[in-house]
Amino acid sequence: MNETIEFSATVSATTRNGVLVVTIDNPPVNATSVDVRGGLAKALAHAETAADVTGVVVTGAGKTFIGGADIKEFGKPAMDPTLPAVIQNIEGLSKPVVAALNGAALGGGLEVALACHSRVAAPAAQVGLPEVKLGIVPGAGGTQRLPRLIGIPAALDLITSGRSVKAEEALKLGIVDTVAADLVEAAISAASALAGKPLRRTGELGMAAADPAEIAKTSAKILARARGQKAPAEAVRLVTSSDRPLAEGLADERATFLALRDSREATALRHVFFAERESSKVEGLEGIEPRPVRTIGICGLGLMGSGIAVSALGAGYSVIGLDQTAKAAEKGRERIIGLLERNVASGRLDQAGFEAQKVKLSVTATDADLAPCDLVVEAVFDDLAVKIDLFQRLDRVIRPDAVLATNTSYLNPDEIAAATAHPQRVLGLHFFSPAHVMRLLEVVRCAKTAPDVLATGLAVAKKLHKLPVVTGVTEGFIGNRIFSAYRREAEFLLEDGALPHEIDAALEDYGFPMGLFAVYDMAGLEIAWARRKRQAAARDPSERYVEIADTLCETGRLGQKAGRGWYAYLDGKRTIDPDVTAIIQAARAKKGIAPRAFTKEEVLERLLSAMAAEGKVLLAEGIAARPSDIDLVMINGYGFPAHKGGPMFVNG
Numbered sequence: 001m002n003e004t005i006e007f008s009a010t011v012s013a014t015t016r017n018g019v020l021v022v023t024i025d026n027p028p029v030n031a032t033s034v035d036v037r038g039g040l041a042k043a044l045a046h047a048e049t050a051a052d053v054t055g056v057v058v059t060g061a062g063k064t065f066i067g068g069a070d071i072k073e074f075g076k077p078a079m080d081p082t083l084p085a086v087i088q089n090i091e092g093l094s095k096p097v098v099a100a101l102n103g104a105a106l107g108g109g110l111e112v113a114l115a116c117h118s119r120v121a122a123p124a125a126q127v128g129l130p131e132v133k134l135g136i137v138p139g140a141g142g143t144q145r146l147p148r149l150i151g152i153p154a155a156l157d158l159i160t161s162g163r164s165v166k167a168e169e170a171l172k173l174g175i176v177d178t179v180a181a182d183l184v185e186a187a188i189s190a191a192s193a194l195a196g197k198p199l200r201r202t203g204e205l206g207m208a209a210a211d212p213a214e215i216a217k218t219s220a221k222i223l224a225r226a227r228g229q230k231a232p233a234e235a236v237r238l239v240t241s242s243d244r245p246l247a248e249g250l251a252d253e254r255a256t257f258l259a260l261r262d263s264r265e266a267t268a269l270r271h272v273f274f275a276e277r278e279s280s281k282v283e284g285l286e287g288i289e290p291r292p293v294r295t296i297g298i299c300g301l302g303l304m305g306s307g308i309a310v311s312a313l314g315a316g317y318s319v320i321g322l323d324q325t326a327k328a329a330e331k332g333r334e335r336i337i338g339l340l341e342r343n344v345a346s347g348r349l350d351q352a353g354f355e356a357q358k359v360k361l362s363v364t365a366t367d368a369d370l371a372p373c374d375l376v377v378e379a380v381f382d383d384l385a386v387k388i389d390l391f392q393r394l395d396r397v398i399r400p401d402a403v404l405a406t407n408t409s410y411l412n413p414d415e416i417a418a419a420t421a422h423p424q425r426v427l428g429l430h431f432f433s434p435a436h437v438m439r440l441l442e443v444v445r446c447a448k449t450a451p452d453v454l455a456t457g458l459a460v461a462k463k464l465h466k467l468p469v470v471t472g473v474t475e476g477f478i479g480n481r482i483f484s485a486y487r488r489e490a491e492f493l494l495e496d497g498a499l500p501h502e503i504d505a506a507l508e509d510y511g512f513p514m515g516l517f518a519v520y521d522m523a524g525l526e527i528a529w530a531r532r533k534r535q536a537a538a539r540d541p542s543e544r545y546v547e548i549a550d551t552l553c554e555t556g557r558l559g560q561k562a563g564r565g566w567y568a569y570l571d572g573k574r575t576i577d578p579d580v581t582a583i584i585q586a587a588r589a590k591k592g593i594a595p596r597a598f599t600k601e602e603v604l605e606r607l608l609s610a611m612a613a614e615g616k617v618l619l620a621e622g623i624a625a626r627p628s629d630i631d632l633v634m635i636n637g638y639g640f641p642a643h644k645g646g647p648m649f650v651n652g
Contacts, residue, residue: 032108514639
């Protein structure tokens, strides 16, 4: 039996058939900590001088090869050996080094693999350079070695998107040389076959010819998508100039990486990264087991209910959909199947997966058919009487231990729960539309929600691949409360002198995908108008209220579908409408407001401050657990640019 050599606490090796098989074991994701880097450096030094070693295989323990940098070292001074130094040692070793990718090789993990002389992947492996998502660029050769291996166009796509690819795509692209089920044996064979032969060092490869016009066109698209972010722009620059000498490119890449790492943008994206990890830590749920959920009922199969159904089917749940009539239920089923077919057409779902999901879907117009459900989510019309009636009917047909969830946006779920036989089993699951696309899910803890019911909501959210954020009960929960404050301030700005297109331009320059008034027009103005009319009687007459939106609606300006809203839509194209400007000017004159001009900075200052101020109120009321939860809601539900960190981070 081969003796195990311990090169560090996280790196060990055995020699098999003359090949040193080096295993990285640094749970949970085999991050490139200083101990891992030190262990690898020692293993390489041993391999270089050991007479009985003809080659090296590097692999990971568990389900990950190397998952990237050690987050515990973020923001701290680098400790030797640095990752670029270790990678240089790998590439320069006189004996063949083969990467055996047992799982994810991300960031520094892929950079280690790129420096190896051959790469073998397990079928479950995936590779990627996700650094741009943290506001940085690869810092250990990724922008220089990947283009040499697969060409500039493919490298541009992977590095600037930060997406990861599965083993089969990695093989087609040329990132890996082989996909093998018996991974380590295949890697040992590859290392033995390369022993004594000239080695293919990635850094020495010639660059494949590429069309400069095509690269310029692709680069321009990436920069437009980046909306002012520095990391994608720097990645484009580094990748498109990677045909220079390797040492020069590596030095430029490292300097760029270090400069970006200390930038406000990277700090903001790190804040978001850690906020996502923190959001799942909920007070009072330590050690609480969720209730088992296999079958989910969905009441109401309109756009929202259908989207929830697609999410649930994609996560492996059985789904029973309920609607008012057999005809409505069948229409809902067709809508769900249509969304699944769209997933097949886009490549997100294969035919076998489609068939498997279709089998798990049934629809009905009979309440009693929901009896097998472990969780029922209602997505019916947002009316208190309608929802209470539904929940009282469900009380009669589903098990007492099954969980009931309301998807209300603005109603009080405590009132719904109080009208049921078992209020402790009720919680809110506020999905965002379209529910099968949007990642955010506000999990509402009602006054009587049992801890294991809340834990169940969180467990289901994670299985649905959603980002759950727990909120207390308040009108609009976290997101819509802050959005209301943001909208209110934007309307005050209109009265004070700004115009819709000026406010939208400031927001889009800041990084929002679309300005506020353009969003209103896209969504339609009538729903918010109806809500304002319902609230009119309870409105405090001493509070400032802007009537401009009401006036637009009264004149039939209901948004894009009406051809006019805050903007005019001639031939579907958004244009500034002088009629809207006239309505705004008349509203100012009616109140005797002397308008003034605002800079983009002033517009942003007022809008961001309004969001943060409302966020502080939510924290004081105990509705939100932490400022970072508010940031996650605004980023993932309302288009706040992630690279700015969220309104609480900006005003922190």
